[in-house]
Amino acid sequence: MTMNREGRPTAAGEASVSAIDTFTGNRALQQEEALIFEIGRHGTTGVDLDEPEAFTPRLGKLQRRLPLDLPGLSEPEAVRHYVRLSQKNYAIDSGLYPLGSCTMKHNPRLNEKAARLPGFADIHPLQPLSTVPGAVELMAELGRWLIEMTGMTSVALSPKAGAHGELCGMMAIKAAIEARGEPRDIVLVPESAHGTNPATAALLGFKVVTVPARADGTVDPEAVKALLSPQVAAIMLTNPNTCGLFERDVVAIAAAVHAAGAYFYCDGANFNAIVGKAKVGELGVDAMHINLHKTFSTPHGGGGPGAGPVVFSSRLAAFAPLPFVRIEAEGPVLVEDKAELQAGETPFGRMVAFHGQMGMFVRALAYMLSHGGNGLRQASEDAVLNANYVRAGLRDVMTQPSGDRTCMHEVLFDDGFLDGTGVTTLDFAKAMIDEGYHPMTMYFPLVVHGAMLIEPTESESKASLDLFVATLRDLVMKAKAGDVARFREAPRFAPRRRLDETRAARQPKLTYERPAPFEQAAE
Amino acid sequence: MRYLPHSEADRQAMLAAIGVGSIDDLFLDIPANLRVHGLDLPKAAGELSVERTLGRMAARNVPAGSVPFFVGAGAYRHHVPASVDHLIQRSEFLTSYTPYQPEITQGTLQYLFEFQTQVAHLTGMEVANASMYDGSTATAEAVLMAHRVTRRQKAVLSGGLHPHYRAVVATTSAMASDTVDALDADPLGTEDILSRIDAETSCVVVQSPSVYGHLIDLAPIAEKAHQVGALLVAVFTEAVSLGLVEPPGAQGADIVVGEGQSIGNPLTFGGPYVGLFAARMKHVRQMPGRLCGETVDAEGRRGFVLTLSTREQHIRRDKATSNICTNSGLCALAFTIHMTLLGETGLARLARINHANAVELAEMLVEVPGVSLLNESFFNEFTIRLPRDAAGVVEALAAKGILGGVPVSRLEPGRPDLADLLIVASTEVNTVDDRIAFAAALQKVL
Numbered sequence: 001m002t003m004n005r006e007g008r009p010t011a012a013g014e015a016s017v018s019a020i021d022t023f024t025g026n027r028a029l030q031q032e033e034a035l036i037f038e039i040g041r042h043g044t045t046g047v048d049l050d051e052p053e054a055f056t057p058r059l060g061k062l063q064r065r066l067p068l069d070l071p072g073l074s075e076p077e078a079v080r081h082y083v084r085l086s087q088k089n090y091a092i093d094s095g096l097y098p099l100g101s102c103t104m105k106h107n108p109r110l111n112e113k114a115a116r117l118p119g120f121a122d123i124h125p126l127q128p129l130s131t132v133p134g135a136v137e138l139m140a141e142l143g144r145w146l147i148e149m150t151g152m153t154s155v156a157l158s159p160k161a162g163a164h165g166e167l168c169g170m171m172a173i174k175a176a177i178e179a180r181g182e183p184r185d186i187v188l189v190p191e192s193a194h195g196t197n198p199a200t201a202a203l204l205g206f207k208v209v210t211v212p213a214r215a216d217g218t219v220d221p222e223a224v225k226a227l228l229s230p231q232v233a234a235i236m237l238t239n240p241n242t243c244g245l246f247e248r249d250v251v252a253i254a255a256a257v258h259a260a261g262a263y264f265y266c267d268g269a270n271f272n273a274i275v276g277k278a279k280v281g282e283l284g285v286d287a288m289h290i291n292l293h294k295t296f297s298t299p300h301g302g303g304g305p306g307a308g309p310v311v312f313s314s315r316l317a318a319f320a321p322l323p324f325v326r327i328e329a330e331g332p333v334l335v336e337d338k339a340e341l342q343a344g345e346t347p348f349g350r351m352v353a354f355h356g357q358m359g360m361f362v363r364a365l366a367y368m369l370s371h372g373g374n375g376l377r378q379a380s381e382d383a384v385l386n387a388n389y390v391r392a393g394l395r396d397v398m399t400q401p402s403g404d405r406t407c408m409h410e411v412l413f414d415d416g417f418l419d420g421t422g423v424t425t426l427d428f429a430k431a432m433i434d435e436g437y438h439p440m441t442m443y444f445p446l447v448v449h450g451a452m453l454i455e456p457t458e459s460e461s462k463a464s465l466d467l468f469v470a471t472l473r474d475l476v477m478k479a480k481a482g483d484v485a486r487f488r489e490a491p492r493f494a495p496r497r498r499l500d501e502t503r504a505a506r507q508p509k510l511t512y513e514r515p516a517p518f519e520q521a522a523e
Numbered sequence: 524m525r526y527l528p529h530s531e532a533d534r535q536a537m538l539a540a541i542g543v544g545s546i547d548d549l550f551l552d553i554p555a556n557l558r559v560h561g562l563d564l565p566k567a568a569g570e571l572s573v574e575r576t577l578g579r580m581a582a583r584n585v586p587a588g589s590v591p592f593f594v595g596a597g598a599y600r601h602h603v604p605a606s607v608d609h610l611i612q613r614s615e616f617l618t619s620y621t622p623y624q625p626e627i628t629q630g631t632l633q634y635l636f637e638f639q640t641q642v643a644h645l646t647g648m649e650v651a652n653a654s655m656y657d658g659s660t661a662t663a664e665a666v667l668m669a670h671r672v673t674r675r676q677k678a679v680l681s682g683g684l685h686p687h688y689r690a691v692v693a694t695t696s697a698m699a700s701d702t703v704d705a706l707d708a709d710p711l712g713t714e715d716i717l718s719r720i721d722a723e724t725s726c727v728v729v730q731s732p733s734v735y736g737h738l739i740d741l742a743p744i745a746e747k748a749h750q751v752g753a754l755l756v757a758v759f760t761e762a763v764s765l766g767l768v769e770p771p772g773a774q775g776a777d778i779v780v781g782e783g784q785s786i787g788n789p790l791t792f793g794g795p796y797v798g799l800f801a802a803r804m805k806h807v808r809q810m811p812g813r814l815c816g817e818t819v820d821a822e823g824r825r826g827f828v829l830t831l832s833t834r835e836q837h838i839r840r841d842k843a844t845s846n847i848c849t850n851s852g853l854c855a856l857a858f859t860i861h862m863t864l865l866g867e868t869g870l871a872r873l874a875r876i877n878h879a880n881a882v883e884l885a886e887m888l889v890e891v892p893g894v895s896l897l898n899e900s901f902f903n904e905f906t907i908r909l910p911r912d913a914a915g916v917v918e919a920l921a922a923k924g925i926l927g928g929v930p931v932s933r934l935e936p937g938r939p940d941l942a943d944l945l946i947v948a949s950t951e952v953n954t955v956d957d958r959i960a961f962a963a964a965l966q967k968v969l
Binding site for chain 2: 033035036041042043044047049050051052053055056057058059060061064066067068070071072073075078079081082083085086089091092093094097099102104106107108112114115116117118120121122123125126127130131132133134135137138141145149160161162163166167171174194195202203204205245246248274276279282283299300303304305306307321322336337339348349350351352353354355356357362365366368369370371372373374375376378379381382385386388393406408429430433438439458459460461462464494497499500501508509510511512
């Protein structure tokens with residue numbers, strides 16, 4: 001069975017522009033792979049389990065009657081299925097992955113090895129705390145590093161991802177405002193923000209007011225001051241921002257926000273640019289989440305898991321959610337319930353069932369220990385160096401929305417250099433795929449037309465960057481030379497050509513449905 | 524530093540190409556008085572040293588596999604085939620990102636499509652998303668979704684819902700200005716939830732098997748909920764139970780959420796786990812989280828993309844259905860590989876082994892003088908009443924090298940009347956010797 005013959009054309013006349021003339025549909029090492037529902041069989045299993053001896057079930061009347069309808073594969077079939085699927089994925093281990101604001105850097109295998117130690121991987125969140133002192137020690141140690149790097153007062157480890165960390169930080173702010181008995185219901189969000197920021201504020205019932213950006217994408221303290229009032233609960237600012245720039249006026253913004261009685265939430269997605277270079281606590285931040293996968297290299301396999309610990313200033317520390325680690329004279333203690341609270345501890349509640357992403361904590365701490373404080377600082381410097389090196393290599397052929405100024409760990413271009421070529425940012429990105437690169441982040445931030453946000457990270461060598469720059473320069477020349485087909489038809493060499501996303505949204509097919517039997521289809 | 528490729532000569536050459544004199548010239552936007560010059564942290568350590576440090580911490584913990592182990596209450600120890608962990612560690616899965624470029628992320632997208640289908644079949648529902656953070660956050664999101672669907676703001680939570688899930692729902696709902704009517708702990712599985720459902724109810728949230736292990740007949744609850752225009756949110760914390768128990772979809776649930784950890788994923792002290800989220804197709808546009816859909820490419824070949832993201836924070840921003848940006852992709856991959864290896868034959872058999880072991884353990888434990896069983900029905904977990912404080916018994920058992928369950932006082936510390944209750948789980952990894960050792964040790968410490 002081959003799956004390539006089952007698809008239908010995107011629209012009339014578009015089918016099979018490049019004939020695949022192999023019988024199987026495979027292209028040598030690029031192999032087609034059907035769905036498990038097409039190759040699996042109902043009686044097949046890839047695990048050896050013995051049927052239990054006769055016993056009297058205790059299921060009441062709720063024994064399953066509905067068939068599971070889940071096909072199985074033998075072990076070799078399953079291994080081959082997933083290996084073949086894996087070969088259709090781009091990965092940081094195979095090439096440069098310059099997704100701005102996503103931060104794809106080397107994922108050391110030492111971290112994986114550490115996370116799989118039975119003392120970490122094979123412990124239950126509810127086994128007696130007397131049997132897991134090492135786990136609590138690890139959480140305390142991770143918290144110590146995060147607090148030292150940020151200059152903040154306390155940390156909540158439990159949020160499960162960056163956006164969840166945002167929710168945590170904003171919940172603490174909401175709780176603090178409620179504790180003060182004030183009717184503050186507005187949150188200021190710069191227009192360059194990550195989409196999660198306004199979504200988080202809205203989820204908590206805040207009205208979102210957009211702060212316009214200056215021409216270079218940074219936030220003007222005067223614009224913030226003009227919007228501040230006794231109704232404003234907080235500002236949510238990303239720093240370094242999504243245009244790759246450090247918010248130079250961050251201290252003035254923080255001062256104005258505090259003077260108005262509001263709080264300063266910092267989106268820490270780009271923290272990896274400033275580790276060891278600036279402490280957000282000293283900039284006036286009250287709460288900031290840290291994406292462990294971005295800054296401390298925990299793997300983000302296909303979009304998760306993440307981990308989003310939140311650091312708090314002294315103004316918000318008391319509101320950190322349960323559970324948390326309290327440092328006592330005898331050692332760290334995991335505080336799980338309100339009954340264990342001490343004076344001054346007023347957590348706003350609980351965000352997750354257990355203690356957070358322990359597996360990610362181990363990986364992040366392994367990464368931190370490997371670098372040390374000095375190495376983390378060096379990593380930030382190299383990340384910034386690499387982004388600026390890419391900027392320097394492309395500044396004469398691509399266009400930058402804020403002019404040619406130094407950037408932080410990512411460099412932002414717009415589509416101005418493609419004017420009149422007939423090539424779009426999307427086309428340009430897809431042509432990069434044919435060159436063997438994962439494209440940069442496209443069309444984000446929204447404040448820039450045709451944005452291309454490139455983040456090489458500190459993992460890339462000079463030689464790697466030189467080839468990347470040369471490739472992009474070549475593509476720019478080809479676009480300007482009028483070789484438009486190369487771009488519009490791209491990608492030509494990927495496992496799939498461009499996919500019809502409109503059709504996917506208009507006629508959602510979200511689960512596999514077995515095709516009707518042949519006889520029925522013929523009617 | 525072995526992870527950083529540059530030599531000093533590289534760095535100098537790159538600075539020259541950029542046109543600046545030193546690295547500090549790239550950080551001039553940070554106000555001078557706020558620039559940090561050193562962190563009070565240890566220096567870089569080699570691989571051997573880091574292994575020793577973390578190995579020492581890990582060695583202070585008692586791993587589940589080293590002792591007779593009966594701890595559950597929301598996370599379960601099962602055997603995971605070696606090929607699962609091998610496959611999820613393939614670079615192309617491990618070190619990839621969100622599939623923003625579908626042409627070169629078909630591997631991730633196809634397994635998410637397969638995962639969605641498996642979860643839909645397992646729960647008896649029509650559609651499932653590409654996973655959530657964990658079971659508890661999925662439950663909180665289900666309550667928010669019920670609010671959007673019904674435009675009502677009162678959720679009724681069963682007393683059999685895991686107390687931590689209840690706390691997560693309460694935290695999220697309170698912040699979203701919803702009200703929560705949470706029934707008291709229901710260790711006997713006999714609560715009257717029907718009388719709490721009224722015309723203001725957005726949803727009823729019922730866990731089955733409950734945190735105390737009871738299997739709950741959802742059909743009458745669904746019927747009452749539907750009569751008043753409310754939704755039934757069915758919750759499970761043990762996905763393996765669905766191999767043997769009638770799925771919530773067949774009992775009338777409108778949204779089914781649960782924890783998928785026990786298929787393919789290790790305990791890892793509580794995370795990362797994988798939240799499962801399934802619903803009726805008519806509500807798909809109100810579902811939170813990512814969805815993968817089938818489509819075709821420009822040559823007409825089948826392919827997969829993330830879809831319906833107009834519901835999401837990417838586009839709608841402050842009108843998004845949630846602020847969720849990610850899913851638990853890698854944990855979902857472990858789930859789907861393990862599920863594929865099991866197939867329905869394997870899953871049903873695994874579920875029967877779990878149930879048989881639990882039944883046998885319950886029969887052994889009630890033979891211990893002073894111990895009684897609270898459950899009429901259960902899957903692989905049940906609750907026993909002890910003649911004394913369960914937390915003390917668990918500590919005494921731990922001292923004898925047996926991890927004997929979760930005292931209810933750990934989950935409900937404000938309820939001294941429940942302090943003699945112990946939640947006990949038994950899976951396929953327990954041996955008959957483990958069960959005998961547990962019963963014998965329990966008799967000694969009581």
